[in-house]
Amino acid sequence: xxxxxxxxxxxxxxxxxxxxxxxxxxxxxxxxxxxxxxxxxxxxxxxxxxxxxxxxxxxxxxxxxxxxxxxxxxxxxxxxxxxxxxxxxxxx
Numbered sequence: 798x799x800x801x802x803x804x805x806x807x808x809x810x811x812x813x814x815x816x817x818x819x820x821x822x823x824x825x826x827x828x829x830x831x832x833x834x835x836x837x838x839x840x841x842x843x844x845x846x847x848x849x850x851x852x853x854x855x856x857x858x859x860x861x862x863x864x865x866x867x868x869x870x871x872x873x874x875x876x877x878x879x880x881x882x883x884x885x886x887x888x889x
Contacts, residue, residue: 798830798838805842807850820852840866 800806812824833841844866845858 798828798833800827801839801842803842804847804850805845805855808847808852808855811850812852823852 800809809824809828812820813828815821815824841862844862845855846861847858848854
């Protein structure tokens with residue numbers, strides 16, 4: 798997937814150039830995703846509130862996107878997913 802020229806594109810460029818192999822993997826995971834339709838990618842990128850081109854902002858925005866667009870209201874999995882996603886971003 799090629800992100801539109803936004804903060805997300807800058808973040809992906811920074812991630813894959815990182816010395817941290819985990820950051821490189823995050824970037825590659827997004828860029829080499831083949832199963833997402835163009836419409837879904839556009840919806841994700843346009844619905845992503847990314848205040849800065851850094852991993853924590855992306856993880857926070859991603860979790861918020863999941864809550865709005867993917868998770869069902871009242872799902873018990875939301876708290877676990879939030880802690881899991883936010884925890885991995887904070888460890889980086």
